[in-house]
Amino acid sequence: MQKLLIPSYSTPERNRQVLLVERPTAIPEARHFAIDEEALKSPAEGEFLVRNIYLSVDPAQRGWAADVNNYSPPVPIGGVMRALAVGVVVESRHPDFVAGDFVYGWLGWQDYAVVGPQQVMSQIKNPAAPLSAYAGVLGLNGVTAYLGLNKLGRPVTGDTVLVSTAAGSVGSVVGQLARHSGCHTIGLTGTDAKVEQCRNHFGYDIGINYKTAPVAEQLAQHAPQGINVFFDNVGGPILDTGLRAMAVAGRVVQCGTASVAAWNPPPQGLRNEREVLTRRLVWSGFVMFDHMADFPAAVQELEAMIVQGKLHYDEDIEQGIEHAPGSISALYAGENAGKKLIYLG
Amino acid sequence: MQKLLIPSYSTPERNRQVLLVERPTAIPEARHFAIDEEALKSPAEGEFLVRNIYLSVDPAQRGWAADVNNYSPPVPIGGVMRALAVGVVVESRHPDFVAGDFVYGWLGWQDYAVVGPQQVMSQIKNPAAPLSAYAGVLGLNGVTAYLGLNKLGRPVTGDTVLVSTAAGSVGSVVGQLARHSGCHTIGLTGTDAKVEQCRNHFGYDIGINYKTAPVAEQLAQHAPQGINVFFDNVGGPILDTGLRAMAVAGRVVQCGTASVAAWNPPPQGLRNEREVLTRRLVWSGFVMFDHMADFPAAVQELEAMIVQGKLHYDEDIEQGIEHAPGSISALYAGENAGKKLIYLG
Known part of the structure; x- marks a missing residue:
């Protein structure tokens, strides 16, 4: 101490x-x-x-x-x-x-x-x-990870959990908590050094550099049964790709939209409603301030x-x-x- | 009989x-x-x-x-x-x-x-x-309405419920069930005749012809506190507009994507993840076949x-x-x- x-x-x-x-x-x-x-x-x-x-x-x-x-x-x-x-x-x-x-x-x-x-x-x-x-x-960061994952992501042993900004202050905690819950964890991050950090420091099973690797192919390879929980901090094309790799009844926790540079004018992207429907996703937004009563216990x-x-x-x-x-x-x-x-x- | x-x-x-x-x-x-x-x-x-x-x-x-x-x-x-x-x-x-x-x-x-x-x-x-x-x-139609609304939409008395294809075989049942639950109901449909049908036959509080009325303005007027439940059968721009009228903690039930003419190549639209996040929505896909055990009771x-x-x-x-x-x-x-x-x- x-x-x-x-x-x-x-x-x-x-x-x-x-x-x-x-x-x-x-x-x-x-x-x-x-x-x-x-x-x-x-x-x-x-x-x-x-x-x-x-x-x-x-x-x-x-x-x-x-x-x-x-x-x-x-x-x-x-x-x-x-x-x-x-x-x-x-x-x-x-x-x-x-x-x-x-x-x-x-x-x-x-x-x-x-x-x-x-x-x-x-x-x-x-x-x-x-x-x-x-x-x-x-x-805020650790508690967001803890409550966002457990209250909205609801991982169970054996689930595959995908995390964006996997080495960040929220993502790194999500990855570790999911691993402790017996999940297979996949981290997306933007440099090879952070991929190493995900693997060796934060205990992810798989680390993917989204800037250099073909993300959709990598997800298909490392999550052949689909992703059960996607904890997304970035939005944008990474979100779109992740949604298309979800398993039926998967949970998507939208915790941030860091990759989208500006919201005015409204940016365009892939239409995702068919993914929500056919995969029967539950896609939820997490804002810590809705959950303050749970803060001390977390x-x-x-x-x-x-x-x-x-x-x-x-x-x-x-x-x-x-x-x-x-x-x-x-x-x-x-x-x-x-x-x-x-x-x- | x-x-x-x-x-x-x-x-x-x-x-x-x-x-x-x-x-x-x-x-x-x-x-x-x-x-x-x-x-x-x-x-x-x-x-x-x-x-x-x-x-x-x-x-x-x-x-x-x-x-x-x-x-x-x-x-x-x-x-x-x-x-x-x-x-x-x-x-x-x-x-x-x-x-x-x-x-x-x-x-x-x-x-x-x-x-x-x-x-x-x-x-x-x-x-x-x-x-x-x-x-x-x-x-299938009525039971989809019943279970999609009640299991995923979870309306409570006083909620505002928005329904697309409001006069359709699913939507018309959703609107009536929501009204029976004490909700304020708004139906979107594509002709003035169907707007009348929504109002006078299916009991919607409000009917909007999405082809001729400014939908965003109409929703702002008729749902000043935001929409609590959006039962969407169409996807596309109507979905985008509805999402931007949701209240905090609103539920979006994706039951169909009828307005989108083709999914290959993947169509583009407004990015909606910021709406999911900031409004803390729960956006779920409903497919009847996941809920067959509930069919007879419905x-x-x-x-x-x-x-x-x-x-x-x-x-x-x-x-x-x-x-x-x-x-x-x-x-x-x-x-x-x-x-x-x-x-x-």
Whole structure:
């Protein structure tokens, strides 16, 4: 277990913030953000002040920054970029949160956040894993994998499970959980190095580089009876190919659409309704925020697996808030080698 | 209740059959079939001879005649066209079926069929409805509506339910069942006459002519909170429009893809995965043959509704087997005014 060292310091008077200054029409890039600072605020009654330690970078931030077609209202122009983070309470006017408590939640891309309990997704009472893990494998990413797979994918022993962005922060957990459930696991990823990582680090039975291999042929070869569960994070042509390799009564979990560069104007693709019909698929959309009641139990399960050495995860940590603005586009370019975090040490 | 008159006659020595003589690449037309005759066969031990009374014409026959992308093996070239029918047992070597029994099942487009119990979908012991009804509203069509809606659509009181081919043999039953469940029902159909039929005969709250009305605007107006259940029989642009009007957590039942003229080469359309994700839809394919264990109970429910006058249905009956070959394309052209049957009187 990692000993966490919180540097001793006196709280500064300024709070640096990453603001959304231009509305992206596709993937948010550095130019859509600006770093500004404001005077540090004090918590009102019922609130507390959190110093952020690890800022999370997530594919979903693209949707939060867009102004169409999403499950939550867009970040306003001029507002702090919506983000999850792990931080430590430094001043509190709420009885359940005391200085020194670690929390994970909606803290935003900034040095400090004044929040209430409703912004907290988990209170990290006795961290059994390194603190950074609570922003990834034990945060939104890992819990999304756990609940999306188990509640919508419903794998059973012997199933063949296909995962896109198989080495990513969600996909890598899906693959490992499916393997632990006795499934045959196939991972799709975009470099040979990540194929190796899928095979040797995350325990996939099969890794396929979708950029160089003929995916449909590979799926026919490695899933001759068809795919029972397809956990898809990318959409687009990979989704189309995967759908055409599904077994009858297969479950498709749509967890992201990362491969589609823009939704306005609406992009075209293969018509998939005949696949849904003839294969009798169940194709469902998974958004974590529908399942928050299950969050704590999922964290507990995943934490136990990490402590037992049964769940591997990688992190790609950069230090300094100045790395935040360009981090989403870097994520979409596949440049990261694990869960992308910004450390505000 | 209709008194059924079976004409008295002596069994002829010849059996007229509609054979599939050319593989259709799209909708089967008269030219893909030929009418031939064979010597009448006698049932072997365990079989029985059925004289067909009502041949069913179904959109699904298009898929059964195609050689790709379906849920059952294609009808062989030179084989009798696969079809459901209601008939009467005229000679039996099976203890459970005696001469005079009515049966509904896989009897094919022909005058006579020699079959066993596995070809029978229901034994019509004491018909409480007109015999023709057992080939439609109390056969594949009605039961598909009943089970597709209830098992996959899962409407609850107050839901808004959208139905395509709303006046068709499946859609008209879906609309009535949804209304009986306390749902707000919207029917899409292709002529003003059918819109009227939806409103005044099948009890839809709203009828929309998709060929003349702006469908997206109409749905926004009549389903301001979004659609909870979309029972889709057509696919294509109507499906795309419906998906974009769904409420969060809506259920889409894909029961047919009648509007898409050909699947080879694969047609293009709007990408729908972002709708599945952000609206958290559950989009499922319904094929009746997965649910045969539920068939008898569904027939019983529907039969009771008919007897009580709670379920309306229309029939479009032509007399003579010579009408069978052109009947599928007529169905796709929307020329029928109710469940299409061929009466072999």
